[in-house]
Amino acid sequence: MEVYAGEKSILLPCQYSGFPPEDDPAVMWTRSDLDPKSVHLLQKGGDDLSGQNQHYSGRTSVRSDALKTGNYSLTLRNPQLTDSGSYTCSITDGREEKILRDLQLQVKDQQVEVKVEEGSESVILPCKTPPDLPEDTRVEWTRSDRKLTIVHVYANRSNNPENQHCHYCDRTNMTNSLLRTGDLSLTLKYPTQRDTGGYICTIYRDKDILRQKVVLQHVKAPFPSWVTALLVFLVLLPVVSGGLLFHFRHYFMSLIPVEVEVELGAESVRLPFKTTKNLPADAKVMWERYDPRKMVYVFCREPDETEQHEDYRDRTEMNEDPLTTGDLTLTLTQPRQEDSGEYKCLVWRRGDFIRKKSVLLTVKVIQVEVEEGAESVRLPIKITRNLPADAKVMWERYDPRKMVYVFCREPDETEQHGDYRDRTEMNEDPLTTGDLTLTLTRPRQEDSGEYRCLVWRRGDFIRKKSVLLTVRGLSQVEEGGEEAQVDRLMMRSIH
Known part of the structure; x- marks a missing residue:
């Protein structure tokens, strides 16, 4: 029989159609290569595990009615690599032993090989167990070829970045439904050559510890030979089939x-x-x-x-x-x-x-230009109408940060910077109209910079837009006569 290490259990079958001994009948499972060789012993009064090899402690069971039904099959939980060997099922009365069955068990290393091409966006390292896992199940993904490198941890019903190696930060994820589905696979984003190697998926479930191994191989994506052939074909022939052109276009586009x-x-x-x-x-x-x-x-x-x-x-x-x-x-x-x-x-x-x-x-970004000396300039922002009545609109100078203007229907303590007092205004009822345009009078050259319009509600902003204002000084006005200077003093909005 074969089983992968990490499986929940395996049943070693043994059926007996005859009658058990009348005096002190007992079912024995043994391994001759162990000392002590007892794997499990069932007597008329129940299990007798006093002489059991400690390697199997807590991992074996035989049906309590086995002596009545003749079903002497052994359940071996959490099979391990060291469980591989020859098992003997026999019945005895303490004096004579009747061998009913010999079977060979091979426990294989649960190893899956996964290949990923260079430049791939992500790769999935598979690990699956039976569904409906207990809520306190803990899953650890580690590197098997490096000294205790934590790749990912799932505990307390959530992904836990605690002790995760920095190389894997923000690059790993497991599904939120893993306890229900039993799918403990790990998604590794943007794999590189450095990620090549062995990974261990360890599941701590109740008293069981299950392990599965995944080997990741990083391979270079070959340049398709058909592309090279097609390039030559395109040079030699003026007409090619529509199907080839489609694939060529799809690949390069x-x-x-x-x-x-x-x-x-x-x-x-x-x-x-x-x-x-x-x-x-x-x-x-x-x-x-x-x-x-x-x-x-x-x-x-x-x-x-x-x-x-x-x-x-x-x-x-x-x-x-x-x-x-x-x-x-x-x-x-x-x-x-x-x-x-x-x-x-x-x-x-x-x-x-x-x-x-x-x-x-x-x-x-919206850009606005105006000449110094103009009466005013408008920083245009229009968004959806009927904003929440308890919202607050703030116009802020970004660098250096200065509070330019605040609109709020309720009393507000936000203080306007002195540079903008008596120089700013907004249209009536901006929350209803959605027109958050700010009018800045007497623009100065030092007013140039980025302005942000933020709509806040209950501590979070729900809208944000920026306007880049440039106020050109009179010294920057180009030559061109009085008429040209008048034209340049007019506001120019660039979207």
Whole structure:
């Protein structure tokens, strides 16, 4: 019989159709290569484990009615590598022994080999046990080829970064439903050559300690030979088949990021990605922010525990049934300046990605220019109407930080900086209209800089937009006559 180390238990079968001895009958399980050789002893009055080899202490059992039913099978819990050997099932009356069965047990090292290509976004190290684990189950992922390197710890029903090696910080994750499903697999993001080696998944469940081993191999992604052949083919022949052109285009277009620009304050922006129709029904589509890494959106027809980052909650959506249509475009509402960056769309299936695309998003900041000496300048911000009545609008100079203006329906103690007293105003009832534009009178050259409009509610900001103001001094006015100078003194808004 064969079993992997780390399994819950294994049953060593032994059936007897005859009659047991009338005097002092007993069922014996033994291993001749051990001293003492007793694995388990069942007598008429119950188990007698006084002579049991301590290696099996607390791990064996035989049915209490075995002498009546003839079922002398042995249950061996938490099989270990050292349990491998020859087992004998026999019955005795204390004077004579009748051997009923000899069997060979081979306990294999639970080792799974996983290969990951260079440049992959992530890899899954599998580890599974029977479902419905106790709530106090603890799972530790460690390196088996290094001195006590903690890769990931799950304890107290949550992922625990305590004592995690810095090399794995923010790169590992386990599903929140692991106790229910028994899937203790570890997701390792952005694997490198340094991650190659052995990993141990250790499960502390009640009094049992189960271990499974995974070996990760990092391989270089080969440049497809068909691409080289196709390049030569394209040079030699003016016409190629449509199918080859499709694959050629798909391969190289996946390497070229799409650039998307949107103005700060727009209602939404679309991150485009269209691929082949009728993708596998069990595929999973993930949109991920690359740097800093944040999970933006996940689409999966089956229940999935991948957690969306809070920055993107209630701001993202995809078209209906993207796997069928092949349109994996992501719509991001209320784009913010901090949303600028690289986004990657990954299509995963059974631990491997089958499609990927990068999109570079730029959320342009509003820029306003005005000449020193103008009567006023407007810093334009318009957002959704009917903001909460208890919200507070704050205009703040960013660097150096100065409080420019505060609007709040309730009395507020926030103090306006002296540089802006009697020089700022907002339109009437901005919370209702959504027009948070700030008018700054008598702009000075030292007013130049970044201004932020923050909408706060109960200690958290719910909106944030920036305006970059440039106040040009009179010394910067170019030559060109009186008429040109008058034109340059007029406010210019650049969006």
